[in-house]
Amino acid sequence: MELKLYNTLTRSKELFKPLKPMTAGIYTCGPTVYNYAHIGNMRTYIFEDGLVRALKFLGYGVKRVMNITDVGHLVSDADDGEDKMEVGAKREGKSAWDIAKFYTEAFFRDYKALNCLLPDITCPATEYIKEMLDLLLALEKKGFTYRINDGIYFDTAKLPDYGKLAGKSHIEGIREGARVEANAEKRGAADFALWKFSLPEEQRQMEWDSPWGKGFPGWHMECSAMAMKHLGETIDIHCGGEDHVAIHHTNEIAQSEAATGKPFANYWLHARFLIMGDTGKMSKSAGGFLTTATLMEKGCDPLAYRYFCFSAHYRKQLEFSWESIDTAAKNLEALRATIARLKEEAQAPAVNKGKDERFHEFYDHFAEALADDLNMPQALAVLWGALRSPYGATERREFALKADEVLGLDLDRAPAQEPLPAELAALVTEREAARKARDFKRSDELRKALADKGVLIEDTSSGTKWKFSRG
Numbered sequence: 001m002e003l004k005l006y007n008t009l010t011r012s013k014e015l016f017k018p019l020k021p022m023t024a025g026i027y028t029c030g031p032t033v034y035n036y037a038h039i040g041n042m043r044t045y046i047f048e049d050g051l052v053r054a055l056k057f058l059g060y061g062v063k064r065v066m067n068i069t070d071v072g073h074l075v076s077d078a079d080d081g082e083d084k085m086e087v088g089a090k091r092e093g094k095s096a097w098d099i100a101k102f103y104t105e106a107f108f109r110d111y112k113a114l115n116c117l118l119p120d121i122t123c124p125a126t127e128y129i130k131e132m133l134d135l136l137l138a139l140e141k142k143g144f145t146y147r148i149n150d151g152i153y154f155d156t157a158k159l160p161d162y163g164k165l166a167g168k169s170h171i172e173g174i175r176e177g178a179r180v181e182a183n184a185e186k187r188g189a190a191d192f193a194l195w196k197f198s199l200p201e202e203q204r205q206m207e208w209d210s211p212w213g214k215g216f217p218g219w220h221m222e223c224s225a226m227a228m229k230h231l232g233e234t235i236d237i238h239c240g241g242e243d244h245v246a247i248h249h250t251n252e253i254a255q256s257e258a259a260t261g262k263p264f265a266n267y268w269l270h271a272r273f274l275i276m277g278d279t280g281k282m283s284k285s286a287g288g289f290l291t292t293a294t295l296m297e298k299g300c301d302p303l304a305y306r307y308f309c310f311s312a313h314y315r316k317q318l319e320f321s322w323e324s325i326d327t328a329a330k331n332l333e334a335l336r337a338t339i340a341r342l343k344e345e346a347q348a349p350a351v352n353k354g355k356d357e358r359f360h361e362f363y364d365h366f367a368e369a370l371a372d373d374l375n376m377p378q379a380l381a382v383l384w385g386a387l388r389s390p391y392g393a394t395e396r397r398e399f400a401l402k403a404d405e406v407l408g409l410d411l412d413r414a415p416a417q418e419p420l421p422a423e424l425a426a427l428v429t430e431r432e433a434a435r436k437a438r439d440f441k442r443s444d445e446l447r448k449a450l451a452d453k454g455v456l457i458e459d460t461s462s463g464t465k466w467k468f469s470r471g
C-alpha cells in the first residue's frame with residue numbers, strides 16, 4: 001500500500017519513498033527536561049508513537065531516535081537568556097544534573113502511561129558533546145561560522161536556501177523584525193549559536209572545554225549531531241511540534257546540510273498544538289499547565305487522553321476541555337466493553353467460528369486510513385464500523401486487537417464497569433429502592449425481570465452489583 005505523508009518542506013502530501021526499501025529512520029525531538037512535560041507536549045509524542053506503530057503495521061522496519069535536551073536550550077529560542085536547565089536548578093535549589101535526572105524520569109513515567117513505545121535509541125545531549133564539536137569543526141572548515149564575544153555563530157547568509165522549511169517570507173520577517181539590541185555583534189538576525197562561551201559571572205554547572213573556549217553547545221546542535229550519528233547524514237523522517245518549524249528545525253537543516261552538502265531529512269512532519277480553551281497556549285516555561293500525572297490524579301485513564309488525541313488529525317489544532325476528555329473516556333470504555341462481550345460471545349459453543357472473506361475490507365480500510373497521512377480519526381471510525389458490523393464475534397475481536405497494535409488503547413483490558421442500557425439500569429435502581437423499603441416481594445420480582453433480560457444481581461456489603469449473565 002502506498003503511504004502518503006504531509007511534508008512541511010514541500011507543503012504537500014507526498015508518497016513516502018524511504019532511503020532503503022520498507023525501512024524508516026525517524027528522528028523525533030525529545031523533551032527539554034527542566035520541568036514536567038505538559039499534555040500539549042504529550043500530544044506530539046502520541047502523534048509520533050502513532051506514526052511509528054502505523055509504519056510497523058504497514059510492514060516497515062523502523063528505527064527511531066529521540067534526544068533528551070539536558071543542556072543548551074536557552075530561555076528564548078533566539079539564543080537569548082539563560083540555559084533552561086540552569087534556571088530549573090536555581091528554581092529548585094538542586095544541581096542541573098539532578099534536575100535533568102528527575103524530569104527525565106518523570107517524562108518517561110508519563111510517556112509509558114500513555115502507552116508510547118520507547119524509542120530504539122534515546123540520547124541525552126550531554127553525552128554527545130564530542131559529536132557536536134566535530135560538527136562544529138566541519139562547519140568551521142567550510143567557512144560557515146564566525147566568532148563573537150559570547151560564542152561561535154552560524155552565518156545564515158552563507159547558505160543560499162536558509163529558511164526553506166519555514167518559507168522565505170518568514171525568514172525575511174525575522175531579519176527585518178529583529179531587535180537591534182538582541183545581540184549587536186551578530187552579523188544577521190537569523191544567525192544562531194553553535195557554541196556559547198561560559199561567562200565568568202555565570203558560574204555554570206554544565207560546561208565543557210572546546211577548541212574555542214569553555215562553554216556549552218547551542219540548542220540545535222544536539223539534534224543534528226545525534227540524528228546523523230545514529231541514522232546517517234540523510235534521514236527519512238524528522239518530527240516535532242509545529243513550534244519547531246521556524247527556528248529549531250530550520251537551524252538543524254542549515255547546520256547539517258552546510259556540513260554534509262546532503263539533504264538532512266527527506267520528510268518533515270509536524271504536529272499542530274494542543275491549546276487550552278481559556279488561555280490558548282500551554283507553555284512549559286510559564287507554568288500552570290496540565291500534566292499526564294494531573295489527569296491521572298483526577299481519576300482520568302491516561303489512555304482516554306490518547307483516544308482524545310487520535311480523535312483529531314495531527315495537523316489540526318486540538319482544543320482541550322474536560323468534557324472532551326469525558327467523552328473520550330466513555331468511548332474508550334464502550335470499546336473495551338464491546339470487546340469483552342465479543343470475547344465471551346466467541347467462547348460460547350453455539351457461535352459459528354467460520355470466517356467471512358468480506359470482513360477483510362475492514363483491515364484494508366484501516367490500513368488505508370493510516371496510509372493517508374496518518375488519519376487516526378478515520379482509523380477509529382473503521383474500528384467502530386467493524387465492531388458494529390454483523391460479522392462473527394471472533395473476527396471482529398481479532399480485528400480490534402490488531403488495530404490496537406497501532407492505537408495502543410489497551411482495548412483488551414476489562415472495562416471498569418460495562419455500561420447497562422438505560423431501561424435495565426432503571427430496573428436496578430427500582431430494585432435497590434424496593435430493597436431499602438424492605439419490599440422483598442417487589443425486589444424479587446425485579447431480580448427475576450432482570451435475570452430474564454440477562455442481568456444478574458448480587459447484593460454485597462458495599463451495595464448492589466450487577467453483571468451480564470451471557471448465553
Ligand code: AMP
Pocket residue numbers: 029030031032033039040041042043044239240241242243244271272273274275281282284
Ligand atoms: P519541549 O520539551 O518544550 O522542547 O517540547 C517537546 C515537544 O513538544 C516538541 O516537539 C514541541 O514542539 C512539542 N510541543 C510543545 N508545546 C506543544 C503543544 N502545546 N501542543 C503540542 N506539542 C507541543
Ligand code: ZN
Pocket residue numbers: 028029030223248252
Ligand atoms: Zn530537535
